[in-house]
Amino acid sequence: MSAKNKPKDNIENVQEKLQSIKGREGIIGYILRGPNSASIDLKDPTKIIDYAVLSATALKAGQDMSAMFEIGEVDTILLEGEGAKVLSTMVNNHRLSIFMEKNIDHNKLCKDLNLT
Amino acid sequence: MNKNQYAVALKNALTEIKKTCPDVSRSFIFTQDGAIVAGDLESDEKTTEKMIQSFQSVAEKADTIGGLKAFYVNGKKGKVILSSVNDMYLALAASKNADTTYLHSVTRVIIPTVMKLLETITPTPLQFAPSKQLVVDTLSGFFVGDSVQIDMEILEEWSKLLNQKSVDRVEIEAFGGKAAQCKVKEINDAKLKGKGMIRIPEKVCNTLEVKKGELVKVKPAST
Numbered sequence: 001m002s003a004k005n006k007p008k009d010n011i012e013n014v015q016e017k018l019q020s021i022k023g024r025e026g027i028i029g030y031i032l033r034g035p036n037s038a039s040i041d042l043k044d045p046t047k048i049i050d051y052a053v054l055s056a057t058a059l060k061a062g063q064d065m066s067a068m069f070e071i072g073e074v075d076t077i078l079l080e081g082e083g084a085k086v087l088s089t090m091v092n093n094h095r096l097s098i099f100m101e102k103n104i105d106h107n108k109l110c111k112d113l114n115l116t
Numbered sequence: 117m118n119k120n121q122y123a124v125a126l127k128n129a130l131t132e133i134k135k136t137c138p139d140v141s142r143s144f145i146f147t148q149d150g151a152i153v154a155g156d157l158e159s160d161e162k163t164t165e166k167m168i169q170s171f172q173s174v175a176e177k178a179d180t181i182g183g184l185k186a187f188y189v190n191g192k193k194g195k196v197i198l199s200s201v202n203d204m205y206l207a208l209a210a211s212k213n214a215d216t217t218y219l220h221s222v223t224r225v226i227i228p229t230v231m232k233l234l235e236t237i238t239p240t241p242l243q244f245a246p247s248k249q250l251v252v253d254t255l256s257g258f259f260v261g262d263s264v265q266i267d268m269e270i271l272e273e274w275s276k277l278l279n280q281k282s283v284d285r286v287e288i289e290a291f292g293g294k295a296a297q298c299k300v301k302e303i304n305d306a307k308l309k310g311k312g313m314i315r316i317p318e319k320v321c322n323t324l325e326v327k328k329g330e331l332v333k334v335k336p337a338s339t
Contacts, residue, residue, distance in 0.1 A: 071191030081181025
């Protein structure tokens with residue numbers, strides 16, 4: 001899994017950017033989970049566990065598939081559902097998952113968050 | 117079209133896709149319950165099964181996003197795409213520089229079209245028509261023609277099974293291995309009806325190397 005070579009305040013930058021995008025139309029929320037803490041902001045708090053489990057499972061599956069198919073360190077993982085999608089990645093040692101409606105341009109989101 | 121033919125057709129489609137896009141390193145198709153339907157030669161079974169298990173673990177937890185339709189993993193050296201195709205999933209592994217537009221057209225257009233086409237091909241009913249073992253009776257004389265005769269009930273049974281108006285030709289296989297196709301009619305001798313017999317002209321008996329009283333295998337001929 002890719003650890004971005006960015007300054008130490010990288011996570012703080014990402015957190016700031018997450019705050020700025022969370023109000024955008026179509027953004028359902030995000031989970032940023034570090035070794036000792038987690039920032040969670042979801043429009044529907046009753047689904048926190050569901051989203052957290054999906055996010056963790058997707059990141060694990062992505063890593064497994066990367067090893068199986070020898071595609072190198074994982075940059076991003078994207079899950080598309082019938083009505084929503086999830087973009088997951090690693091930022092330093094933090095696992096980030098952003099949940100959004102299906103029509104949202106996730107590539108633009110990556111650029112906005114400096115994830116690419 | 118039976119399952120084997122379906123799998124071979126899909127496998128050929130995957131092979132052709134790989135030929136046109138060499139950046140695709142592996143590809144296979146599997147069902148929602150994890151059964152592999154078709155895969156290219158590069159996809160070894162163990163890796164494939166592990167990957168399916170990983171994917172299923174995600175799919176089981178994807179109700180919150182309305183079920184898993186597609187899963188993309190972008191790595192430093194390549195990418196993996198899993199995409200829902202009808203009621204199955206297509207998995208593709210490709211190099212980093214693979215044309216994303218092409219990959220999307222494969223997962224969203226080409227394979228679904230191939231699958232739809234395969235599913236609409238009329239099944240070959242003859243594979244389901246049961247053969248019958250019948251006792252040979254020889255037909256001789258000037259006016260016997262070249263048709264064999266069997267019970268009307270058998271012909272009607274085959275017609276019904278094959279959803280055909282009638283069965284006009286049959287394939288006869290002798291136990292010695294000789295085979296022949298002939299026109300078929302109903303047995304015209306009332307005394308021989310309903311006795312599990314096939315009346316075969318002498319000339320055809322010679323071709324099949326069978327004699328009166330021997331058993332032969334009979335089934336509707338392929339059209």
